[in-house]
Amino acid sequence: MTPDRYRKLLGEYDALIFHARAISDRLVGRTLEHKCLSYSDAIYTKLICHGISLRKLSPSLDHVQASELWDLASGCAVARALIEAYDALAYIGVHQVTPEERDFRMLLWELHDQQRRLSMLNKIGSVDPRVAEIKERVAELLAKLMANVVYSQVSKEIRGKVARGDVPPVHLSQRVSISVQ
Numbered sequence: 001m002t003p004d005r006y007r008k009l010l011g012e013y014d015a016l017i018f019h020a021r022a023i024s025d026r027l028v029g030r031t032l033e034h035k036c037l038s039y040s041d042a043i044y045t046k047l048i049c050h051g052i053s054l055r056k057l058s059p060s061l062d063h064v065q066a067s068e069l070w071d072l073a074s075g076c077a078v079a080r081a082l083i084e085a086y087d088a089l090a091y092i093g094v095h096q097v098t099p100e101e102r103d104f105r106m107l108l109w110e111l112h113d114q115q116r117r118l119s120m121l122n123k124i125g126s127v128d129p130r131v132a133e134i135k136e137r138v139a140e141l142l143a144k145l146m147a148n149v150v151y152s153q154v155s156k157e158i159r160g161k162v163a164r165g166d167v168p169p170v171h172l173s174q175r176v177s178i179s180v181q
Helices: 003-027 035-057 072-094 099-123 130-147 156-164
Strands: none
Touching: 003 035, 035 072, 035 099, 072 099, 099 130, 130 156
16 A cells, blocks of 8 residues: 555545544434434444544554554454444444334343343352342343244244353344355
8 A cells, every 4th residue: 555545545534533523423412212322322432432543543654753653453453343333333223123123132232231241240259239130130131032023033043042041242143155156
């Protein structure tokens, strides 16, 4: 890549981050009527933060100093986090799905979170009285998830994970099938 092309790409990236922040600024103070919008707002903010961090880790050709470190590994880690946050945003708030599917996704997302939290607390032997509340919340979410019409339509693999108490955060596979011709 030539230095001029790199500078052009950085300029486009900077414009994208500026635009994302402007959108976020316009949404400040708005009432979010659906839980998925609240999650989407938090994930969108996370995307912007990852984007800003990635930009700060990107080499600058304008002020190159002999002591400047180019931390490619950290840049890759932040880029991966940015991609994963985008996937989460798409899953929770962007995909056009039925209300039942949206509810299912939110229940699965929340149940995954609560089960992981409960697992961590159990592993450290927590005696906090709120552990009982989390157990109740897990049971409540599990019942709602299994009662949702979409539950019967998900793969056997996902239903098996739910039955084993190993609820994934999403029910869609990210595997890509490649056919060789």
